Amino acid sequence: MILKIEHLSGGYGPISVLKDESFTVAAGEVVGLIGLNGAGKSTTIKHIIGLLQPTSGSITLNNLRLSDDSTAYHQQIAYVPETPILYPELNLQEHIELTIMAYNLPQEATWQQAQKLLRIFRLDNKLKWFPVNFSKGMKQKVMIVCAFITQAKLYIIDEPFTGLDPLAVRDLLKLVNEKKSAGAAVLMSTHILANAQQSADRFVVLNHGQVRATGTLAELKKQFQMDDANLDDLYVQMSEEEFVE
Missing domain, CATH: 3.40.50.300 (P-loop containing nucleotide triphosphate hydrolases)
Structure with a gap:
C-alpha cells in the first residue's frame, strides 16, 4: 500500500x-x-x-x-495544487531545473521527458517565459509538467x-493513466x-x-x-x- x-x-x-x-x-x-x-x-x-x-x-x-x-x-510525492504556485523570479526552464534538483533526478533523462511534456502542453517554445506571462491555464500546465517529470x-x-482546455484535460488524464500503469x-x-x-x-x-x-x-x-x-x-x-x- x-x-x-x-x-x-x-x-x-x-x-x-x-x-x-x-x-x-x-x-x-x-x-x-x-x-x-x-x-x-x-x-x-x-x-x-x-x-x-x-x-x-x-x-x-x-x-x-x-x-x-x-x-x-x-x-x-508529486503535487499539483488547485491554485498554481510558481516562483515569479524563475522562468519555466528554471522551474524544471529546480524540480530536477529537489527530487535528485537524472538531468538528461528528465529533460527528455520534460521536452515531451512541454510539447504535449504546447509550452516547448516558452522556456524563457516567467509566470507573469502565463495565463492561469498555462500556469496549471507548468505545475503538471513539473509534477509528471518526477518518479513519485x-x-x-x-x-x-x-x-x-478540453485538449489539456485529455492529455492530463492520459498522463495519469500512464503513471498508474x-x-x-x-x-x-x-x-x-x-x-x-x-x-x-x-x-x-x-x-x-x-x-x-x-x-x-x-x-x-x-x-x-x-x-x-x-x-x-x-x-x-x-x-x-x-x-x-
Missing part, C-alpha cells in the same frame, strides 16, 4: 476538520477524493503533504512517516481540471465528476471531515442504495443529506 491514512484527526489549530479519517491508495490505483465544499478534501491533502500536523492518527507513505525522514517522505510514488492532484498511486480531488468517474478506480467520499463511503462506483451505488445512479447522482444525494443535517 502506497498511502495509508489511519484514524486521522486534525485541522487548523483549535478548529477540528478531520475526524477519525481512514483510507488507502494502492500502487497502480487512481482514487477519487470527492465531497461537498468544506467536507475536508483540501485539509486532508494538506495533512498528507505535511502543511498541517495531525492531532491524532497517522499518515504513511510506503511505511514511512513524515517525522521519520521529511526529505525522503516528500520526494515520494504518489501523485496528488487537487482540482486539476480548473482552467484547463507504471505502478504509481494517484489521489485526485475534483468536482468534475464526469472526469473522476472516467479515470478513478475507486472513490473516497468525504462529509464533515469523515469518510462517508468508499469503494468502486458499483460499491457506492449499493452503499447509497441507488442502483441506477452515476457519480453525479450520488453527489446530489449527499447534498440532500447535508441539507437534512
Whole structure:
C-alpha cells in the first residue's frame, strides 16, 4: 500500500476538520477524493503533504512517516495544487531545473521527458517565459509538467481540471493513466465528476471531515442504495443529506 491514512484527526489549530479519517491508495490505483465544499478534501491533502500536523492518527507513505525522514517522505510525492504556485523570479526552464534538483533526478533523462511534456502542453517554445506571462491555464500546465517529470510514488492532484482546455484535460488524464500503469498511486480531488468517474478506480467520499463511503462506483451505488445512479447522482444525494443535517 502506497498511502495509508489511519484514524486521522486534525485541522487548523483549535478548529477540528478531520475526524477519525481512514483510507488507502494502492500502487497502480487512481482514487477519487470527492465531497461537498468544506467536507475536508483540501485539509486532508494538506495533512498528507505535511502543511498541517495531525492531532491524532497517522499518515504513511510506503511505511514511512513524515517525522521519520521529511526529505525522503516528500520526494515520494508529486503535487499539483488547485491554485498554481510558481516562483515569479524563475522562468519555466528554471522551474524544471529546480524540480530536477529537489527530487535528485537524472538531468538528461528528465529533460527528455520534460521536452515531451512541454510539447504535449504546447509550452516547448516558452522556456524563457516567467509566470507573469502565463495565463492561469498555462500556469496549471507548468505545475503538471513539473509534477509528471518526477518518479513519485504518489501523485496528488487537487482540482486539476480548473482552467484547463478540453485538449489539456485529455492529455492530463492520459498522463495519469500512464503513471498508474507504471505502478504509481494517484489521489485526485475534483468536482468534475464526469472526469473522476472516467479515470478513478475507486472513490473516497468525504462529509464533515469523515469518510462517508468508499469503494468502486458499483460499491457506492449499493452503499447509497441507488442502483441506477452515476457519480453525479450520488453527489446530489449527499447534498440532500447535508441539507437534512
